[in-house]
Amino acid sequence: MTRVLHVLDHSLPMHSGYTFRTRAILKAQEALGLEVRGVTGQRHTAPTPADPEVVDGLTFYRAGGASGGLPLVREWSEVTALADRIVKLAREWRPDVLHAHSPALCGLAALKAGRKLGIPVVYEIRAFWEDAAVGNGTGREGSAKYWLTRVLENDVVSGADHVVTICEGLRTDLIARGFPPEKLSIMPNGVDLDLFGDPLPRDAALAAELGLGEGPVIGFLGSFYPYEGLDDLIAAMPAIVARVPAARLLLVGGGPAEADLRAQAQASPVADAIRFVGRVPHHEVDRYYSLVDVVCYPRKAMRLTDLVTPLKPLEAMAQGKLVSASDVGGHRELIRHGQTGTLFPPDDPVGLAAALSELLGTPQSWNAQREVARDFVRSSHDWALNVRRYLPVYQALLPNHRMPAIAA
Template sequence: MTRILHILDHSLPLHSGYCFRTRAIMKAQIASGVHVAGVTGVRQDQHGVRAKTPLEHVDGLDFFRTVTAVNGPSPLREWREIAALAERITQVIKTWQPDVLHAHSPALNGLAALRAARKAGLPLLYEIRAFWEDAAVGNGTGRENSPRYWLTRQLENHVIHGADAVAVICEGLKSDLISRGIAPEKITVSPNGVDMALFGQPPAPDEKLRRELGLAGKSVLGFIGSFYDYEGLDDLIAAMPLLLKRNPHTHLLLVGGGPMEEALKRQAESVAASAITFTGRVPHDEVERYYGLMDVMVYPRKSMRLTELVTPLKPLEAMAQGRIVAASDIGGHRELIKDGETGTLFPAGSPEKIAEKLDITLKNRSQWPQTIETARKFIEADRNWSSNILGYHPVYQRLIAHKTSRRAA
């Protein structure tokens, strides 16, 4: 049985898109007969859940933890993180004996994995979910073309060149790597997917919750996620007064929180307070209750390198849940949504166009069943984790075969 060791920034029991993609990959690989485990770095603790033991079992999955305390100013702290994770990976290799190391971005993980892989003579697959420097710009913690941005990019390039194979989650990232001189045959696209066992059944409306939120008789637009600036929620809020003139019974339901929350609340108060509800963050096991109240899920992301290159997970989950999806026409969305077929696309950054396209969508409910069916078929055929993970297998086998031939020589 092939043994794959996943090297991760953080994992369950934390809840994030990063964690859920990891969970889906590992669960699907186990179901296909692959033996898997994960190793997390010191940032597992920094995300708020301190590891209690060196090995934790969460949701049927095994995660080896790096429990070393790391501190110091940047970039010294980051180099210490790399060293601590590399040492932990080396320890796990000796006891767990994997066939392949599968490291997931950011680059710090890749650097640690590269160090451990070379020491142990194991092949390394490095998977990029987003470029770390672009994610920092999107989150407001970095600036494009700054020294830190440049250094992070160079570190990423070092890992990419050093790894035996590279995986990316979308065509946008693949194209960017090719433009950097990476051979196309070295790159595998493993797109974001949906665990149909978790998201395959559309949730029934929770009428009690609908009454509590004052949504009876409303056409509900919804967003569930983190409130970062690049999500474009300010553009969606700005569109609400324009949309209400055309559809006075429309209501916007925003579930989640994040850096932009207070600014968005102030904006909502000034433009359409009675038609916008902020729920705050809700427990993960209650998210479906809110999904069930939403008629149209709206993703108004702004145009920037991060959003143009990277495909998000949320629209796929919404399609699987039987929701109508409306989103900005950035590159990351165009890979997932065909305008007029699996959802609606509108120009990024334009409240006027957002209002116009949402008005059309709300007035064409007769077309919704066909759109929902087409979107679901797309998910089942092209974005189902049970089939998505099959793309890894030939890469693993090629790497294992190459390692074996090198040893024989």
């Protein structure tokens, strides 16, 4: 049986889009007959992490220690600790391939360990982390840190035996940097339909508790970062309510932009139509999805949003929800306007309001759009099917190892 060791920034039991994608990949690979384990670096900060630790039936190992010290020295210390833990684990468990996931520090640790062990390395890029830092407000495009991160990313891509990206935008950008297309493949974001494929009926008691009335309800469930564009959605609500008086906005989650968004909503002339719920336990997210008719993703136009496809719209489609989103590159890879969702101009509250008002005013079209979107997820973004794309990558690196037989 082929063994794959996944090298990770952090993992379950921490909750994030990163950990949920990791869980889906590892579970789907196990179902295909691969033997998988994960190892995390010092940025895994769950309280009292065990080593090893079994979470949801998956086994994770920890580098241990704390991340700290001066910049560059701190990062190199993290890489060294993670590489040492990989080597120690690999000598016990003997994986056939190291599969590192961004950020580049994980890739660098995997390359360092892989060279010592003679094990091939696959590096998977979920986002360019210099762009992610700009998006969440912790970095500035063009700064020394930005370019240093980009150089490190390029070094890891050069050193890896194969590179996987989550979407065409990232792959195209790497080709433009001069990397050969044959070294690059795509593993798109997906949905575990065992978790998201059976939506709950509308929770009438919760709707009454939140004062949502009969709706329709526009919703956003996720992290409140500035690049998500929730300020544009709040700014669009007066025009939406003017055309659809019963419309309500439900915002579930939290993050760096939350205080500013709450203040903006409180000052809105339609403040009574906007509800903030805060963060909710992961196992209760389905209850809030059940209240929403249209899930809206008004991301700002920038490198991050143009290059990276988000996971949330796919989860919403699987839940049988209408999806509306700004017309940026990452959304266009997932949403066909008028078929699987509705696109509107980014950074434009007026255009957003017009598009959502038109959608809310044509409920006769909703069922057909929902079904097209769910069929799209089932056919193109089901983890159980998509994870098979890894097999030829591993096979090319491990010619003497037999991959699991896959039924047609």
